[in-house]
Amino acid sequence: MRNVLVLSALVAAAAAQATPFLDPGKPPAAAQQAAQAESRTRPASVGATLDSDAMAHLRASFDAADTAHRGSLSREEAQAGGFGWIANHFDAIDTRHTGRVSFDDVKRYLGSPSAGAATK
Amino acid sequence: MRHNRRTTPRRRRVRPARLRTLRKESMSTIQSVLRDTRHVAALALLAAVAACGGSGGADSGGPPTSQYLDSNTYSGAATASLASPNETTATSHASLTLNGTAIAYTATVGHLSALDSTQSPEASIFYVAYTADGAAAATRPVTFFFNGGPGSATAYLHLGSFAPKRLVTGIPATTQTVPFPYVDNSDSLIDTSDLVFVDAVGTGLSEAIAPHTNQTYWGVDVDAAVLRDFVQRWLAVNGRTASPLFLYGESYGTARVPVLTRLLETAGQRVNGVVELSSILDYNSNCSVEGGKPTINCAGFLPSYAAVGEYYHLATGATSDLDADLASVRSYADSTYEPDAATWLASGTLPAAGHVAALVAFTGLPTAIWDEQFDMDYDTFRHNLIAGTTLGVYDGRMSATVGSALDADDDPSNTFVDPGFVAEIKALLPALGYTNPSTYILTNNATIADWTFTHGGRALPDVVPDLSAAFSLDPSLKVLFLGGDHDLITPFHQTELDVARLGTGAPVALYFHPGGHMTYLDDGSRPLMKAELAAFYASATGAP
Numbered sequence: 001m002r003n004v005l006v007l008s009a010l011v012a013a014a015a016a017q018a019t020p021f022l023d024p025g026k027p028p029a030a031a032q033q034a035a036q037a038e039s040r041t042r043p044a045s046v047g048a049t050l051d052s053d054a055m056a057h058l059r060a061s062f063d064a065a066d067t068a069h070r071g072s073l074s075r076e077e078a079q080a081g082g083f084g085w086i087a088n089h090f091d092a093i094d095t096r097h098t099g100r101v102s103f104d105d106v107k108r109y110l111g112s113p114s115a116g117a118a119t120k
Numbered sequence: 121m122r123h124n125r126r127t128t129p130r131r132r133r134v135r136p137a138r139l140r141t142l143r144k145e146s147m148s149t150i151q152s153v154l155r156d157t158r159h160v161a162a163l164a165l166l167a168a169v170a171a172c173g174g175s176g177g178a179d180s181g182g183p184p185t186s187q188y189l190d191s192n193t194y195s196g197a198a199t200a201s202l203a204s205p206n207e208t209t210a211t212s213h214a215s216l217t218l219n220g221t222a223i224a225y226t227a228t229v230g231h232l233s234a235l236d237s238t239q240s241p242e243a244s245i246f247y248v249a250y251t252a253d254g255a256a257a258a259t260r261p262v263t264f265f266f267n268g269g270p271g272s273a274t275a276y277l278h279l280g281s282f283a284p285k286r287l288v289t290g291i292p293a294t295t296q297t298v299p300f301p302y303v304d305n306s307d308s309l310i311d312t313s314d315l316v317f318v319d320a321v322g323t324g325l326s327e328a329i330a331p332h333t334n335q336t337y338w339g340v341d342v343d344a345a346v347l348r349d350f351v352q353r354w355l356a357v358n359g360r361t362a363s364p365l366f367l368y369g370e371s372y373g374t375a376r377v378p379v380l381t382r383l384l385e386t387a388g389q390r391v392n393g394v395v396e397l398s399s400i401l402d403y404n405s406n407c408s409v410e411g412g413k414p415t416i417n418c419a420g421f422l423p424s425y426a427a428v429g430e431y432y433h434l435a436t437g438a439t440s441d442l443d444a445d446l447a448s449v450r451s452y453a454d455s456t457y458e459p460d461a462a463t464w465l466a467s468g469t470l471p472a473a474g475h476v477a478a479l480v481a482f483t484g485l486p487t488a489i490w491d492e493q494f495d496m497d498y499d500t501f502r503h504n505l506i507a508g509t510t511l512g513v514y515d516g517r518m519s520a521t522v523g524s525a526l527d528a529d530d531d532p533s534n535t536f537v538d539p540g541f542v543a544e545i546k547a548l549l550p551a552l553g554y555t556n557p558s559t560y561i562l563t564n565n566a567t568i569a570d571w572t573f574t575h576g577g578r579a580l581p582d583v584v585p586d587l588s589a590a591f592s593l594d595p596s597l598k599v600l601f602l603g604g605d606h607d608l609i610t611p612f613h614q615t616e617l618d619v620a621r622l623g624t625g626a627p628v629a630l631y632f633h634p635g636g637h638m639t640y641l642d643d644g645s646r647p648l649m650k651a652e653l654a655a656f657y658a659s660a661t662g663a664p
Contacts, residue, residue: 020529022513023268023371023637024400024610025568026411027580034579036415039404042578045585046621053576053585054592061386082237084388085593110592 048113055112062086062103072100184212184553188230194246194325194558198335198570202327205233205244210553213253216284216304218311224253225284225310229554232357233329234349243337245350246325248552250284251314261313261364261392261657264351266320266380268372270338271567273324273560275545277370278317281640282309282650287540289641291533292517294526299547300540307640307650312657313366316354320376321346322564325556339572340581344379351380352389364392364661371610371637374399378583378590379575385593393660394599395653398610398637401587401618403573403580407497408609414497417465419458420614423449425483425501427605427634428516432506434484442634446605449482450613464494498608515636516606533636538562584621591626598627598660602649604635604642629656 026032045053065073065081078086078101086093086106093101093109107115188210192202209230215222228249233241252260265281267274279287279302286305290296309315319326321337328334337346355361365384369377374396381391400406407414407421426449429435430442438445457479460471470476476490485496485505493500502511512518512533520526520535529535545560575581590597601619603612612632619628631652635642640649 020531020534021269021271021563021565021568022609023272023563024375024403024406024409025269025271025372026409027403027571027573028569029411031573031579032411035404038579039416044402044405044582044618044621047623050585050588050621051592053582054589057382057576057585057589058386058593079388080237082387085386088388112592 051112052114055107055110055114058106059103062106070100072102074100184210184551186211187553188555190230190554190556192244192556192558194327194556194561196322196327196334196561196564196566198322198338198566199333200322200327201330201333202244203330205231205241205329207232207244212552214284216308216310218306218308221311223284223310226251226253227552229549229552231325232350232354234346235353236349241329242332242346242349243321243326243328245321245347246319247316247354248278248549249314249316250310252310255314257360258362259364259661261366261661262355262360263309263313263315263366263368263395264354265315265317265368265370266347266373266376267323267370268374268376269323269563269567270320270343270372270376270571271323271564272372273319273545273562273564274317275319275324275541275560275562276638277368279541279544279548280638281646282307282653283315283317284308284310287544289537289540290643291537291636291641292515294518294532294536296540298539299543302544302548307646309650309653309657312654314360314363318347318350322567323561325558325560334567335570338567338570340375340379340575342572344376344383347376347380348383348387351384352387355389361389364657365390366393366395366657366660367391368395368397370397372400373397374401374610375403375581375583378586379581381597382586382590382593385590385597390594391590391597393656394597395602395656396599396615397602397639398607399601399603399615399618400610401584401615402582404578404582405618406610406614407495408611409580410497413493414495415465417458417461418495418497419453419461420617421496421498421501421608421611422453422457422479422482423613424516424606424608424611425485425496428501428511428608429482429484429505431517431606432484434505435482436484437478437481442605450616452478452482453613461495470494502608511608512636513609514607514638515604515641516608517636537638537641584618588622591622595627596660598629598656600652600656601628601630602639602652603632604637604639604645605632606635607637607639609637 061083065078065083075087075090093105104116188208190206192206209228212227215224231244231246234243234245236242265274265277267276284305285302288301288303320343321328322334328336337343367377367381377394381394384391403409407416407418410416423446426435427446430438430445460475463469476487479490480487485501489504505511508522509519510522510527510532513531515533518533520532526532526535542562573580576585601615603615633639633645633648635645640646
């Protein structure tokens with residue numbers, strides 16, 4: 001009897017008219033399946049892992065600005081490459097006063113636990 | 121200049137007890153506010169309704185001072201591409217009296233192009249801005265609003281929430297007829313901030329500019345990037361780069377806005393505050409966005425099921441104190457239901473009968489339904505709580521008999537509300553002086569099918585790392601999470617669990633109120649949200 005209830009409800013839902021718009025909507029099946037496979041090896045990040053995920057976003061922006069692939073940015077390159085935050089904080093990040101900052105310099109300035117020790 | 125790092129640790133996981141405490145505080149605060157404001161708000165509403173004869177219609181409040189007949193045709197098709205954007209705007213002037221103070225404001229309607237780093241046009245973004253006349257740009261906040269979808273235009277937030285005027289829906293009752301009255305909004309944020317309602321590409325009247333197509337901007341990262349470029353251009357064109365900046369997202373907009381916030385902060389544009397209403401921070405933790413039967417643990421939904429069961433007087437374990445009841449259910453969800461559901465998902469094994477009995481008492485949903493689908497998805501819940509009745513996705517308090525007109529879209533909460541928004545946006549834009557032959561696209565079904573969901577190396581977006589990155593770049597940034605107790609698609613406890621990942625020192629506050637996904641539609645909850653928003657803006661701008 002109860003199972004019938006569940007089934008009839010599912011039928012009713014399926015019989016509803018055109019797929020109603022939902023917000024947030026259900027992503028396409030392929031993306032769902034990829035996410036399900038991924039979730040087995042990559043649980044929601046917390047702590048140092050969350051920081052690592054956060055730094056990966058900033059790293060991508062850093063690399064996008066580093067068009068010369070030098071692994072470091074000048075203040076001007078940071079500004080021109082869309083990483084205005086680095087340009088705005090440049091002197092504080094560039095503790096060695098070399099005129100260029102690496103992504104590790106940025107992480108150290110941010111206090112990221114994944115930052116390496118300062119090199120002089 | 122020394123970077124001002126936070127002094128409190130924020131990498132530890134928030135204990136659920138802290139969130140309970142937060143909620144308790146917020147509820148006692150809001151209840152006292154409710155006592156104080158209910159009658160005032162009711163009187164103001166009556167006055168507003170009387171002033172405009174209680175009728176529907178556009179009623180912009182004043183004649184447009186500059187009309188604009190935009191001859192462009194806008195399309196939401198994936199391949200659509202605008203040949204030549206128009207940036208002329210229509211403006212009109214009106215006044216809203218809040219707490220005895222008249223606030224004169226200007227409404228500006230039109231398009232502004234988002235430009236890439238080489239100043240080439242990307243997309244023609246449609247917006248409606250309400251700006252207070254004579255305010256000091258350096259201190260007056262400006263807030264950009266974004267609905268979600270992907271594929272929703274921002275007319276929901278524009279017409280329903282905190283603009284100088286709002287639609288009267290009367291929900292959860294379903295007696296108001298279309299056109300809904302459009303009245304002065306006694307809960308407007310115009311006393312606190314300028315308000316800019318922005319339509320994403322392919323929604324409203326926003327469209328990509330050739331050689332780009334709408335599809336170019338249909339993805340988590342490309343959408344946020346083009347909206348970053350729009351926000352920066354709007355601030356520059358309007359002389360507002362120094363103004364305190366706020367972003368407000370709803371639903372998918374709560375995934376969109378954290379990415380946008382990170383991108384703006386990265387670009388060097390400070391964001392003072394972010395408001396997240398009805399949040400989906402992690403598509404990998406929310407079982408409502410899965411197709412078919414859930415593989416994700418639905419424990420974050422249990423307190424929302426309990427709130428809905430209590431609303432229909434079906435939760436036998438409920439007291440008269442919703443907040444206290446939800447605190448108990450939240451605790452049970454974390455300690456017992458979550459591991460029980462994990463076991464059921466892994467092996468199909470049901471827990472001891474006593475555990476199912478507890479769920480029945482919390483929610484009123486019959487034993488057999490739990491036995492059949494122990495990891496309870498919202499569709500099974502809302503179709504089986506009351507036999508022959510469909511409960512709303514967005515607001516579980518709204519219901520329809522199966523097969524009735526209100527059940528036509530399988531969501532009575534949306535079916536009831538949507539036509540009022542469709543009608544009003546069509547009437548309002550010409551009344552504000554903007555005329556265009558195209559149809560304003562309130563919801564675009566094409567975008568969800570074509571959207572690129574990958575983000576941060578995941579197939580589906582998790583934007584908690586975006587928030588974490590933004591907090592790292594800007595320790596002054598604050599985030600306010602709001603939502604409805606009876607929202608069945610972005611449940612409040614799932615938001616609490618996702619936010620807890622940010623750790624105990626994270627500069628966040630969370631408040632939840634009776635209501636659905638568009639929590640501001642509830643006449644009791646909207647004034648409470650307004651009070652919380654005002655306090656949040658004061659704290660995020662350093663105002664006393």
